[in-house]
Amino acid sequence: MRAREGAVLLVGLFLVALPLFGTDFFVGSIMTRVLMLGLVASSLVFLSSQGGMVSLANWLVFGVAGFAVGNMVATSGRGLKLGWAPWPSMVVALVICTALAWVIGSLSAKTTEIYFLMLTLTFAVIGFFFFGQVTTFSGFGGMTGIDPPAFFDDHPIRLYYGALACSALAYLSFRAIERSPFGLALQGVRDEPIRMASLGFDVPRLRTFAFTFAGFFAGLAGVLNIWWNGQIDPTSIGIGPTLDLLIIAVIGGIMHLEGAWLGAFIFVGANVYLREIPGLGSIGGFVQERVLAQERFNTVIGLLLLLIMVASPDGASGVLARIHSAIRPNASAKRRAITIDPTGGYK
Amino acid sequence: MTLFGATGRPYGRFQGGITVSVVQDAQLHEGAFGERRNLRSVVGAVGPVRLTTIAIGLWIVALADRSWTTETSAGSAIAEPGEFLVTLLDGLTFAGLLFVVASGFTLIFGLMRTVNMAHGVIFLLSGYLAIEVQQAMVGQERNIEPEQVSLFDWIFPTLVGAAVAAAIGVVMQQLLLRWNQGEDLRQAIITMGVAVILADQMLAQFGGLATTMEWPGATVHFFEILGERYATSRLFMLAVALGAGALLWLWLNRTRMGIVIRAGVDDQDMVRALGINVNLVFAATFFVGSFLAGVGGAMGASFSGAAPGADGQWLLNSLIVVIMGGLGSVKGAAAGSLLYGTVVAFAPAYLPRDYTFYSVIVTFVLLAVVLVARPHGLFGKAS
Numbered sequence: 001m002r003a004r005e006g007a008v009l010l011v012g013l014f015l016v017a018l019p020l021f022g023t024d025f026f027v028g029s030i031m032t033r034v035l036m037l038g039l040v041a042s043s044l045v046f047l048s049s050q051g052g053m054v055s056l057a058n059w060l061v062f063g064v065a066g067f068a069v070g071n072m073v074a075t076s077g078r079g080l081k082l083g084w085a086p087w088p089s090m091v092v093a094l095v096i097c098t099a100l101a102w103v104i105g106s107l108s109a110k111t112t113e114i115y116f117l118m119l120t121l122t123f124a125v126i127g128f129f130f131f132g133q134v135t136t137f138s139g140f141g142g143m144t145g146i147d148p149p150a151f152f153d154d155h156p157i158r159l160y161y162g163a164l165a166c167s168a169l170a171y172l173s174f175r176a177i178e179r180s181p182f183g184l185a186l187q188g189v190r191d192e193p194i195r196m197a198s199l200g201f202d203v204p205r206l207r208t209f210a211f212t213f214a215g216f217f218a219g220l221a222g223v224l225n226i227w228w229n230g231q232i233d234p235t236s237i238g239i240g241p242t243l244d245l246l247i248i249a250v251i252g253g254i255m256h257l258e259g260a261w262l263g264a265f266i267f268v269g270a271n272v273y274l275r276e277i278p279g280l281g282s283i284g285g286f287v288q289e290r291v292l293a294q295e296r297f298n299t300v301i302g303l304l305l306l307l308i309m310v311a312s313p314d315g316a317s318g319v320l321a322r323i324h325s326a327i328r329p330n331a332s333a334k335r336r337a338i339t340i341d342p343t344g345g346y347k
Numbered sequence: 348m349t350l351f352g353a354t355g356r357p358y359g360r361f362q363g364g365i366t367v368s369v370v371q372d373a374q375l376h377e378g379a380f381g382e383r384r385n386l387r388s389v390v391g392a393v394g395p396v397r398l399t400t401i402a403i404g405l406w407i408v409a410l411a412d413r414s415w416t417t418e419t420s421a422g423s424a425i426a427e428p429g430e431f432l433v434t435l436l437d438g439l440t441f442a443g444l445l446f447v448v449a450s451g452f453t454l455i456f457g458l459m460r461t462v463n464m465a466h467g468v469i470f471l472l473s474g475y476l477a478i479e480v481q482q483a484m485v486g487q488e489r490n491i492e493p494e495q496v497s498l499f500d501w502i503f504p505t506l507v508g509a510a511v512a513a514a515i516g517v518v519m520q521q522l523l524l525r526w527n528q529g530e531d532l533r534q535a536i537i538t539m540g541v542a543v544i545l546a547d548q549m550l551a552q553f554g555g556l557a558t559t560m561e562w563p564g565a566t567v568h569f570f571e572i573l574g575e576r577y578a579t580s581r582l583f584m585l586a587v588a589l590g591a592g593a594l595l596w597l598w599l600n601r602t603r604m605g606i607v608i609r610a611g612v613d614d615q616d617m618v619r620a621l622g623i624n625v626n627l628v629f630a631a632t633f634f635v636g637s638f639l640a641g642v643g644g645a646m647g648a649s650f651s652g653a654a655p656g657a658d659g660q661w662l663l664n665s666l667i668v669v670i671m672g673g674l675g676s677v678k679g680a681a682a683g684s685l686l687y688g689t690v691v692a693f694a695p696a697y698l699p700r701d702y703t704f705y706s707v708i709v710t711f712v713l714l715a716v717v718l719v720a721r722p723h724g725l726f727g728k729a730s
Contacts, residue, residue, distance in 0.1 A: 054532060107715055107718060107719075110722045111722065113531065113532065114460065114462050114531045114532060114535060115670075115674065117462065117532070117535060118462060118666050118670060118674075119670060119718070121663075121666060122663065122666050122667055122670060122714065123711075125659065125663040126663075126707060126710065126711045126714075129707040130707055130708065130711075133704040133705075133706075133707050134704055134705060134707075134708075135704065238656075238659065239659035239662070239663070240659070243464075243539055243542075243543065246536070246539070247539075247543070250536055289551075290548060290551055295551075296547060296551065297547075298543050298544070298546070298547035299543075299544050299547045299548060301543060302540045302541070302542075302543035302544035302547065303540070303544060305536065305539070305540035305543065306523070306537060306540040306541070306544075309533055309536050309537045309540060310523070310537075313533055
């Protein structure tokens with residue numbers, strides 16, 4: 001599908017040029033956040049689209065990266081207060097995250113589909129209680145005043161480019177994996193785990209490895225986030241934000257890698273700009289108070305999620321793909337010939 | 348793509364052809380993806396588990412001591428039998444509440460493969476409603492004394508909360524889940540959307556502060572047991588849980604509907620083929636499952652209060668219980684509740700005092716151990 005690469009390239013160029021004409025608030029606050037959320041979501045979309053694993057533990061890995069950096073860098077407040085330099089801390093945090101992803105991955109790898117979802121959700125919430133209750137590392141109050149490296153300190157545009165570069169790295173890596181022998185084996189595991197096992201593939205190990213790989217990028221996003229945010233508390237890795245990540249991926253389209261960033265854009269955009277949609281102010285009464293008020297953002301996101309699951313389960317990127325195939329039916333016919341599933345979905 | 352396609356429980360088996368499906372089923376029952384359970388791997392998993400269990404048992408029975416440097420908050424069972432008994436009762440009574448909530452979750456999952464992510468929200472909503480109804484019945488908004496609450500002032504609000512919970516469950520199932528039966532991931536995300544909306548609306552309606560429901564005055568007493576005081580209301584909670592469990596058992600084992608449900612858990616296609624109205628059975632299952640969450644919600648509101656966040660907490664509790672016990676098995680829910688309830692009670696009491704906040708890690712270890720030894724839970728079957 002050449003249109004896909006073209007569109008991604010165009011959006012990429014647009015994002016590189018964005019600081020030239022975007023406001024500081026839009027670039028440094030909104031788009032940096034979109035890129036970071038998109039980066040974590042892409043690790044989830046990679047797992048679900050390539051490995052058939054819809055994980056809810058990616059957000060935990062993301063949070064652990066933040067807590068790890070916080071514990072190593074901070075010199076006062078809660079936690080270990082090791083007072084290390086930011087760059088070595090980043091490396092150690094990434095190692096911790098990758099190791100954690102390996103542990104969670106190997107514990108969950110034998111389960112599939114909905115069992116996998118439930119198990120990773122359990123791990124995620126246990127992680128929340130861990131950082132809440134274990135005051136050695138944080139406690140419910142969380143950690144504040146975590147400085148980024150001097151290179152990023154007070155340079156929101158540099159951090160934006162950092163997030164953009166990491167996003168590009170993740171996108172290219174995940175796309176490269178799709179075509180590698182490992183990626184093909186993973187797709188085999190997604191569609192026919194039993195057949196793959198009987199062909200001699202070590203199915204749990206393939207799943208674990210994919211999860212570890214995704215965990216690295218979730219951790220990378222977590223480091224960026226703590227540099228951008230300067231603080232982290234257990235509430236930010238609680239069950240709500242954990243589900244938000246899945247919501248982002250579902251809104252964007254959980255079967256398309258690009259959907260991760262698209263979903264993050266819609267999610268953040270709805271959060272910031274919902275009130276400013278013209279015409280909404282005239283709706284009064286209950287709807288105004290209970291649905292459209294700024295603090296009722298979750299209701300809007302929940303409704304959006306329901307709408308997508310009812311109308312178009314493949315999310316916004318699925319809608320884009322369908323528009324594209326409506327314009328150019330030939331391209332889509334070719335694609336369908338490749339991805340058709342002879343088993344009718346039976347696993 | 349297969350992710351949101353029909354995962355094919357009801358229909359795929361016929362498409363796959365009988366030969367293929369028999370072979371696949373046989374492989375599935377051999378263990379997850381053909382990994383062989385030889386003697387060494389079983390011993391390797393169980394040996395350390397057994398050793399650790401013995402070590403923990405020894406610690407609790409004889410070694411834990413408040414006078415030592417270790418300083419646990421409860422003394423060992425030999426030195427302080429009263430404290431041991433109280434901890435055990437804490438575990439049992441909490442397990443009762445866990446079972447009521449988790450059995451509803453596992454019932455729905457067992458028959459319909461629907462992971463009801465709204466289970467915790469339904470639990471909390473019922474708790475809030477029961478509190479409101481109780482306040483209206485007593486005629487007082489705060490500072491309700493136990494003496495003002497008659498047994499009826501507790502049972503009626505509980506039933507109202509549970510009835511509304513059951514109604515929400517049925518409406519959700521008929522409106523949002525009926526037409527995509529079999530797409531389990533899609534259903535999980537749909538119920539998640541419902542949970543997000545309901546949780547947000549409850550925050551708007553009931554605010555962020557915790558409110559509690561009062562146990563009936565007749566049950567609020569303390570009694571002496573081996574030198575320790577213990578609250579009768581916790582035993583009342585256990586009694587309610589046992590009652591709910593007994594009714595559930597009777598319904599599943601002694602009524603026609605229960606027999607159909609148990610048959611549906613094992614072979615849904617056959618139940619359909621016998622001409623049974625599966626949709627009605629599904630609705631009834633959602634009704635009972637959500638009703639149980641509702642009863643649990645009122646119990647939880649009396650036990651520890653209703654507040655935002657309790658929904659997630661109880662979704663997690665249900666998940667831990669049913670994952671350990673085995674998804675879809677009511678027996679497993681009972682076993683998982685007992686196991687989890689015991690650990691939740693014993694970990695803070697017998698960990699050295701400086702480390703009691705690590706009790707959450709004990710939960711994690713317990714879950715990991717159960718999953719390594721039995722990937723499908725204590726009473727679960729291979730998916």
